Amino acid sequence: MGQPDKEPIVQLSHVSLAYQHGHAQSATILEDVTLSIQRGEKFMIIGPSGCGKTTLIKAIGGFLKARQGEVTVNGVPVKKPGPDRAFVFQDFEQLFAWRTVLDNIVYALQVTKHLPRRQAIDKASFYLELVDVAAAADKYPHMLSGGMKQRAALARALALEPDILLMDEPFGALDAITRNQLQLELNTIWRRTGVTIVLVTHSIQEAVFLGHHVLVLSSSPARVLEIVDTSQAEDLDSPAFTAHSLHLQSLLVRQDKDLIREQVVPLSIVQ
Amino acid sequence: MGQPDKEPIVQLSHVSLAYQHGHAQSATILEDVTLSIQRGEKFMIIGPSGCGKTTLIKAIGGFLKARQGEVTVNGVPVKKPGPDRAFVFQDFEQLFAWRTVLDNIVYALQVTKHLPRRQAIDKASFYLELVDVAAAADKYPHMLSGGMKQRAALARALALEPDILLMDEPFGALDAITRNQLQLELNTIWRRTGVTIVLVTHSIQEAVFLGHHVLVLSSSPARVLEIVDTSQAEDLDSPAFTAHSLHLQSLLVRQDKDLIREQVVPLSIVQ
Amino acid sequence: MSVPLFRTAEKRTFTFPGWLRYILIGAIFLIAWQLYVSLSGVSQLLIASPLATLQALIADFANGQLPSAILVSLQNLAIGMGIGIVTGLILASLSTFSRFGRDLLTVLTAVFSPLPGIAILPLTMLWFGLSSSAIIFVVVFGSVWPISANTDTGFRTIGTTTRMVALNLGLTRLQTVRDIFLPAALPHILSGLRLAWAFGWRTVVGAEIVFGVAGSNGGLGWYINNARYFLNPPAIFAGLVVISLLGVLLDTLFQFIEQQTIVKWGMKQAQ
Amino acid sequence: MSVPLFRTAEKRTFTFPGWLRYILIGAIFLIAWQLYVSLSGVSQLLIASPLATLQALIADFANGQLPSAILVSLQNLAIGMGIGIVTGLILASLSTFSRFGRDLLTVLTAVFSPLPGIAILPLTMLWFGLSSSAIIFVVVFGSVWPISANTDTGFRTIGTTTRMVALNLGLTRLQTVRDIFLPAALPHILSGLRLAWAFGWRTVVGAEIVFGVAGSNGGLGWYINNARYFLNPPAIFAGLVVISLLGVLLDTLFQFIEQQTIVKWGMKQAQ
Amino acid sequence: GSSSNAPTSFTIVYQPGLGAATFIILKNQKTLEKQFPDTKIQWDIVNSGSAVREAVISNQGQLGTLGVPPFLVGWDRGMDWRVLLATSRSDSWLIAINPRFKTLKDFGPNDKIGVVAPDAQQAIVLRKAAQQQLGNAHALDRNLVAIGSADGEQALLSGQIAAQLSGSPFQQREIAAGGHVVLHTKDVFGPVGAGLTVLSQSFYNQYPSFSKTVYQDLVNESTYVANHHTEAAQALAADKASGGGGSVAQFKSLLDDTSLVFEKTPSGLVAYATFMKSIGLISKVPGSANDLELPTVSGTGN
Numbered sequence A, B: 001m002g003q004p005d006k007e008p009i010v011q012l013s014h015v016s017l018a019y020q021h022g023h024a025q026s027a028t029i030l031e032d033v034t035l036s037i038q039r040g041e042k043f044m045i046i047g048p049s050g051c052g053k054t055t056l057i058k059a060i061g062g063f064l065k066a067r068q069g070e071v072t073v074n075g076v077p078v079k080k081p082g083p084d085r086a087f088v089f090q091d092f093e094q095l096f097a098w099r100t101v102l103d104n105i106v107y108a109l110q111v112t113k114h115l116p117r118r119q120a121i122d123k124a125s126f127y128l129e130l131v132d133v134a135a136a137a138d139k140y141p142h143m144l145s146g147g148m149k150q151r152a153a154l155a156r157a158l159a160l161e162p163d164i165l166l167m168d169e170p171f172g173a174l175d176a177i178t179r180n181q182l183q184l185e186l187n188t189i190w191r192r193t194g195v196t197i198v199l200v201t202h203s204i205q206e207a208v209f210l211g212h213h214v215l216v217l218s219s220s221p222a223r224v225l226e227i228v229d230t231s232q233a234e235d236l237d238s239p240a241f242t243a244h245s246l247h248l249q250s251l252l253v254r255q256d257k258d259l260i261r262e263q264v265v266p267l268s269i270v271q
Numbered sequence C, D: 001m002s003v004p005l006f007r008t009a010e011k012r013t014f015t016f017p018g019w020l021r022y023i024l025i026g027a028i029f030l031i032a033w034q035l036y037v038s039l040s041g042v043s044q045l046l047i048a049s050p051l052a053t054l055q056a057l058i059a060d061f062a063n064g065q066l067p068s069a070i071l072v073s074l075q076n077l078a079i080g081m082g083i084g085i086v087t088g089l090i091l092a093s094l095s096t097f098s099r100f101g102r103d104l105l106t107v108l109t110a111v112f113s114p115l116p117g118i119a120i121l122p123l124t125m126l127w128f129g130l131s132s133s134a135i136i137f138v139v140v141f142g143s144v145w146p147i148s149a150n151t152d153t154g155f156r157t158i159g160t161t162t163r164m165v166a167l168n169l170g171l172t173r174l175q176t177v178r179d180i181f182l183p184a185a186l187p188h189i190l191s192g193l194r195l196a197w198a199f200g201w202r203t204v205v206g207a208e209i210v211f212g213v214a215g216s217n218g219g220l221g222w223y224i225n226n227a228r229y230f231l232n233p234p235a236i237f238a239g240l241v242v243i244s245l246l247g248v249l250l251d252t253l254f255q256f257i258e259q260q261t262i263v264k265w266g267m268k269q270a271q
Numbered sequence E: 001g002s003s004s005n006a007p008t009s010f011t012i013v014y015q016p017g018l019g020a021a022t023f024i025i026l027k028n029q030k031t032l033e034k035q036f037p038d039t040k041i042q043w044d045i046v047n048s049g050s051a052v053r054e055a056v057i058s059n060q061g062q063l064g065t066l067g068v069p070p071f072l073v074g075w076d077r078g079m080d081w082r083v084l085l086a087t088s089r090s091d092s093w094l095i096a097i098n099p100r101f102k103t104l105k106d107f108g109p110n111d112k113i114g115v116v117a118p119d120a121q122q123a124i125v126l127r128k129a130a131q132q133q134l135g136n137a138h139a140l141d142r143n144l145v146a147i148g149s150a151d152g153e154q155a156l157l158s159g160q161i162a163a164q165l166s167g168s169p170f171q172q173r174e175i176a177a178g179g180h181v182v183l184h185t186k187d188v189f190g191p192v193g194a195g196l197t198v199l200s201q202s203f204y205n206q207y208p209s210f211s212k213t214v215y216q217d218l219v220n221e222s223t224y225v226a227n228h229h230t231e232a233a234q235a236l237a238a239d240k241a242s243g244g245g246g247s248v249a250q251f252k253s254l255l256d257d258t259s260l261v262f263e264k265t266p267s268g269l270v271a272y273a274t275f276m277k278s279i280g281l282i283s284k285v286p287g288s289a290n291d292l293e294l295p296t297v298s299g300t301g302n
Ligand SMILES: Nc1ncnc2c1ncn2[C@@H]1O[C@H](COP(=O)(O)OP(=O)(O)OP(=O)(O)O)[C@@H](O)[C@H]1O
Pocket: A136, A142, A143, A144, A145, A146, A147, A148, A173, A174, A175, B019, B020, B026, B029, B047, B048, B049, B050, B051, B052, B053, B054, B055, B056, B090, B220
């Protein structure tokens, strides 16, 4: 896999994030995050559960406003969400309950790309095929299994053919085979379209395998621990792959020192 | 880890399952499932996404009635759900939105065990500590991250100290470290209490590592492909572990033959 | 059969079809009524028996009095509710998208919704004349608040993820309301419509009774009032029965709509 | 500040506090009203100016007429609504747990909810005598349907997972309703209560107008009706203003309750 | 007829009941429509004097029928309306079922008396009677209940109220159901107090010939009704809006009863006004009945 273009598409400079509830404000979730994502790269985010991965990717998506600092996409400050940054959410309720699976995608294509219905159906079917949910195309979302919902949401995001794909643990509910299959599909699409991918994952190996860069967040209040360049570690058997995996793992373990009470199981195996 | 008692606690004989919608009925989801789970064992369920794992474990939980065949627990046909079979659901909305995290568990303890409030709080705090969500004990669920919600739900199920723990991908939204930590905690609790565990997972390694038996379901309509005895494969470095992992993987891959179009990545690594 | 056990499934071995059960309940009701009139010795000048009511119904249907009264009332109701629905939906939409709209809806609902239509009839007459416009206006006034209040609640209880998906697609406000908010809030909206219809009816009939604007074409309220004036209880009851029957009819329609929408979409449990 | 962008966040740079905005809207409203009366040349016998209304308000507050009328109406309303709320909640609960209850609620709602309270007043009088019990009965009759209908919708739109958790805890029916269904359906129930109050008011005032038990203990409806008979528009408007003000007061109470419950729980967007 | 001096539209607002016979027949015969083909004649039925008043104030109706007290209240508050002619003169009866009630003195504080409305003729009569028999016009205020005639009849028969003061046809039915008369209104004010047909002074001034024609038509119909009870009963029975389902025989017997006569001369205007002022319901009294009458009946009433 080639190197991405050397041109930043997403930039965060000294960004702090917090949640607002009426007039009250939560403690700071993310502090002083500075990073830049190159056009066409695959940028991974990992970190302990509850540290702020979702919060961060939502800020890039335009769903949260930074408390301090600035988020820019293509050099323009992010003001609101848009279909140029297709988002796959972490939870299972992201399909419209009142449309069939196919229609969910067709609708998204019609409103964002103004495709004629016929063409939208073709494209939607293609992507449903790709994520292997074509058999459930005419079902309503509440009849789908958790993994099928996630795959359908992924298909919708892919079908939008955006500049940037923002994905919050898109493979979280999938079995190993399906997950692996979709990782490969994602790579294929990326190679074909050069889309920029920002992906939150809880799997170190997924991060190293897919990513050019891996952002490691510390536990809360989250800061950038390190941004690891993994663009050379695409071969699973290479020493670089193993080295990166172990490095990331040590970064994370350091964060969770107090959690480890018993034997430490090699993480690369049991997960 | 020792062998479970040789006494079946859950038995399914020739069970078929389908969903009912008003007067219409869906196609058969699971067909002719026969299995028995011993008291005190850790029973794992794996299978391709959307095959029917959730459907199966819900039937054991008493949420679905078998179309054919019978599900028995302790020799008694399952009629309805109950706190003797504590359930951790796959989705993120299983905490009561109108109670704080702590109160969710306290409430469950009060209604099922009739504990006095003071004692219920102590026990709830203990389990929240265990899953590392104690810091968010006084938050309302909508303020939690996905992984935190799942861990809080897990804490509630554990706190009930049931005969049987039914878990539908309880670690699905967790990062590697937290996941591993909780696997170990689960083992500790299992060793201490001898609880019977039925766990749906999409990770082959998790299944082999945790399980005494692993049920492999075929893709839909799901049937039992094989029930693999993995009780001897507890050491991660043992040849048995690797052998079992590869065997399960081959069973699953066979199911998904048509899915694999490109290179096959070693599944034990990338997941 | 595999039935979700969410409601007393054990008992569901045999049930009459819905319409039969309703008719049974209705019949019991009628018999109780007849027995009360026959046995309690209550003055027949005050309460008519079902049989006498039936006679009055038949007679006044035959001579055209009831059909024309029904038509007049229905027409006033339909026009009034049509305007009320559109206005209510617009108010709720404005309230969702602009702070001024929200303030306006809050103030308007608070100030006007407790005002009885009867109390504003004199004013209405001043503005609309001694015509059916006056009655239509109070019907609008009576139906707009339940619709806008329920719709507003519906809009504001739409899940965060659904909102975020809409934002992500970059929908216009019109699209958001039409394609996302209206279907997502449909359970609330339907329950608002149900009430609006019931209260619209009350207003039509009440206005005709109290205020007695008739001309040559009095509606059902006028019919009932006349019957009262000339102490004709069977006709009073005939009028009430017609109102109820129309209610039952509309209820069936609503149930059908629910079945075809929110029940099918898994947003509401079936009846 | 990090604010969820779900609503026009860009514009939210500065806003007046809520009460100030409401007062502003109210003031504009009053000015428009005064101008209409002063400039349109409308007969002062039909519509009173705000100033004349204020005079009447002060005079009739001072001589005790209004306070006693308010008290009488509020008392009838409070008793009637209290009974209506309890009955409505019980009906909705029965409807959730038994097929017969459901059928009964369906038939009762369909048959009775379209009947105007005014039309059944004569019967009411027969049963309860010419006392405030008759008025209380029609208030019950007027408030029970919005509450039971909304509550029933609320109960039936509770998420499947929430239901399953309740079942899993093995809750009794009473516990399920009290601890799960009522809080989960609270957005619907509150919107039903809001309507019930508004319509309860209408019924009280309407019944007092039609049915005016006079003498020393007439309520607000009697007050308004009397003013109408003796061609005293300022007093009519004073009565309407009192009704509205009470409405505003109650609305504030409802908003406070919402803030403390469903908004805090993330079940509803803040105002 | 001449249409040059007629309005483009003319709305008649009347109340249902026996007194409506004149209007029903006028409407059925389309007399006005024939006389004034260029005028849009409309008929509206409302069910209280205050509704008639509101219609006239808002100019939704020009000609209205109502009782003396609501008319006087309107006049007192500054409406420029006057009496075109009277429609009917009726005697209303205070009826009780329980034989215990023989005079007003027999009513205790809990014995309710139903009247149509607080400003209705009946309510005024009752106060006057209280003044005469009990020495205090407000002695029975606590007993008064405002209740529609039909509801009141039911309330009386089922014992919810002790007595009811309404009018035809309710009082006849109440007698038939076993009631007895406690008080005749003609005993209180004399045989006065009438249903009035009113028109605004300014309308009359603008369309004098039109108004006079309407007056003459009404006089003719009134005379006709007074002499043709059978035809009037038929018209009432046929007009569902204002008659409402009674049979011809029922209406005939009501018309034959002498408690209601079709009387064209207004009466009792000054007597009612004087009394209403004395108990504070209105603020002024006309110098003579003439102040309240249009030229059509000028100087004839009292
Ligand atoms: N409520 C429902 N009505 C109809 N069909 C359903 C319903 N829920 C699930 N199904 C269907 O049943 C099949 C199995 O679903 P299930 O949720 O059991 O899968 P799963 O093995 O848990 O998948 P995953 O790993 O993605 O969670 C799927 O094909 C799905 O479409």
